[in-house]
Amino acid sequence: MSFDFEKANQSFDSLPYTERLKSVGNLAKSTLTIVGKDKDIVKPWIRMVVYHSIMITFIFAGFFLWQYNHLGYALGSFFLGFLLFLYKHFYDNKQEMRMSWIVYETVIGNDPSYKGATTASKELKWHIRKIAWIDILMSFVNKSKFFGGGIIKMLIRLFIAGLEEVWDLANHYLLPSVAVDKLDITSAVKEMKKLKERVPESLVGIFGIDFLGRVVRHVTIPAYTILFIISAALGYFGSELFPSSTIDIGGDDVAFSFVPIIFAFWVGKLFSNIFERTVTGIKVIYFTVFYTKITHPERIRDDMQEDLVDYLKLDPVEEVDNLEEQEVVQE
Incomplete structure (x- = not known):
């Protein structure tokens, strides 16, 4: 894998755009190689x-x-979409917990x-709900930075006191600590503050790194830009084909349809969602693999021990052709 590990230690965001995409692609491939041994792993992803x-x-x-x-019908559709939007944190955390398990x-x-x-997730449903509420509260706190202070913001910060400073770490390790060890949220957060002392020397450099950084934004912005240009042209030249509005441009009334733009952004949003x-x-x-390697290395199957270390270090891992060959290696 052509991945500059020193740069990764500093910040994955510092990688050039093309190198970042290549690294993420290689990481995805290695992910499938290491944990793609059970098709059920992708089922929570499909549901999300x-x-x-x-x-x-x-x-x-x-x-x-x-x-x-x-x-x-438009208002009804907006309302259904809004309900799904409100519930998404709870649904996502439930599926992520299942994937981690x-x-x-x-x-x-x-x-x-x-x-x-x-x-297994039914036994953890209260923990899942608490994590979802923390996600919602942290999202509100982060967005409220753009709108100044206020009593609501102060109360939220008071409610989650002590968590905000470790949220970047908690966001990665909270799910597996609950899924694997069934820790209560409070106990999990306290345990996470001690995790670094237990990280193997070979993995210390990447503890706590958000290695994917802002890759989603860097990939989707160019796609949205291209879609907008194409759809805006269709909205102008094809205004007679769709419902259109009149726009005043430099004193001239110009017919323009927003339907192609809406369609283009819908397609773009579906792509970015995937x-x-x-x-x-x-x-x-x-991070489930990372958590397991830190807290329960003795439980990891013997034939995966070495590959998992390479995987966590973002090094290439060797593909195994099939499960039967793996069983032979293990024996």
Whole structure:
């Protein structure tokens, strides 16, 4: 893998754009190689992609219906999309917890199923809800930085006192600490502050690194730019084909349709949704493996010990052709 580890230690965000994409691609490939031994690992990812796609479609359908003057249906579509938007943190955390559990069971040599992950997550549903609420609160705190202070912001900061400074770390390690060891959120946060002392020397350099950085934004912005240019041209030259509005440009009334732009951004959002969920899945897998390697290295199956270290160091790992060959190696 052509990956500059020194730069990664400083910040993955410092990598050139092309090198970042190549590194993420190699990381995704290594992820499939290491933990792609159980097809159930991708099932939570599929459910998250479908959920967010439905949510996005309802929202954009509202804009389409509005353009065609179906105001009642538009409001209904907006409302359904809004409900799904409100619930997404809870749904995502539930699926991420299930994915983390499946990954852990896989690397310790078991044969987990999505049904088993569902059963395991039911025992952790209160923890999942608390993590979801923390996600919502932290999102509000981060966004409120752009809107100044206020009593609500102060109360939220008081409620999550002591967590904000470790949130970048907690965001990566909280899920596996709950999924693997069933720790309570408070205990998990306290334990995470001590984790660094237990990190193997070979892995100290990447402890706490958000190695994917802002890669989603760097990938999606060019795509959105191209889509906007194409759709704006269609909106202007094809104004007679779609519902259009009159725009005053330099004193002249110009017919323009927003339908192509809405369609283009809907397609773009669906694409970015798949990419974002993929990045999330990779991070859940990566940090579940990392957590297991730090806290329970003796549980990891023998034939994966060396490969997992290479994987965590973002080094290339050798592909194994099939599960039967792996079983022979293990024996």
